[in-house]
Amino acid sequence: MGEAVMFPLTFDHHESNSIIPDNMNGNDDSWFEEVIDDDLKWSFALNSVLHKVISEYQDIVLLDTKHFGKALVIDGKMQSAESDEFIYHECLIHPPLLSHPNPKAVFIMGGGEGSTAREALKHKSIEKVVMCDIDQEVVAFCREHLTANKEAFCNKKLDLVINDAKIELEERKEKFDIIVGDLADPVEGGPCYQLYTKSFYQEILKPKLNPNGIFVTQAGPAGVFTHQEVFSSIYNTIKQVFKYVVAYTAHVPSFADEWGWVMASDAPFCIEEGEIDKKIRETIKGELLYLDGASFCSLTVLNKMVSSTLKSETHVYTEDNARFIHGQGVGKKLNL
The missing domain is CATH 2.30.140.10 (Spermidine synthase, tetramerisation domain)
Incomplete structure (x- = not known):
């Protein structure tokens, strides 16, 4: 190879x-x-x-x-990383589920390690979580070695699918309340950069959302020196497709950087501290380690440099005009 x-x-x-x-x-x-x-x-x-x-x-x-x-x-x-993965996964899953009036069906693009499904399944209203990862090796690898998620993998509400998420969404007739992008970062030659494009969001993903549906995606490094790699572009691309878009960031120690997420819908968001705390108490089984109403509201307050870049960003992510973070995937190494 x-x-x-x-x-x-x-x-x-x-x-x-x-x-x-x-x-x-x-x-x-x-x-x-x-x-x-x-x-x-x-x-x-x-x-x-x-x-x-x-x-x-x-x-x-x-x-x-x-x-x-x-x-x-x-x-x-x-x-x-075992010590701080809860920061990333709580920030990815709970803001959209807490913002939705009654989430029942979730579709996860990627998420092979099982942590995103684990967090979604904490919500009492959830009836079905579809986790679609392209890489059977990643899923089998994580099921065997990441013991923290064994319960999630065995949950009867989890529908585990090995497929390209783009193809899976196209072929499914059902719609979802929440669609989650728990994808690897877009690297040249990696398997998933096309799932960050405007055409994918507009033509395939958005039509699979129910009314009041919410899309959320991890959006890469979002620090002072790294937010222009892909974060600002992903944010601007999603703005071309959805009416309401919220960007937020948190520091993840094992990533050695601030990390970014983007949440979007055609219905307005209610991000109010007291309401979020109330919904956490009423709708989530167990305790969250990182997020509460105050902390989530604070995550949406971006520093001046990052917020200025998001306002002025013009790049739209397409198959022919993609941005990548530093590194190479297997496809690039093999010249595929």
């Missing part, structure tokens, strides 16, 4: 692109490095590499890190 056997990680600061060693232990001076940009890397110490596989679509690695616990890495990019 050519370069695909070379994971875009390094475990020694003196060797670049080294293959992940099969045998590692806590005594090894081993590090994971994520290349954020050509002149910027983010690294942390490892106890071991728990598992690794190369699927048809992606490089997949599960690490046991000294600082963040188990960490899922896809195409060299941190996807989720």
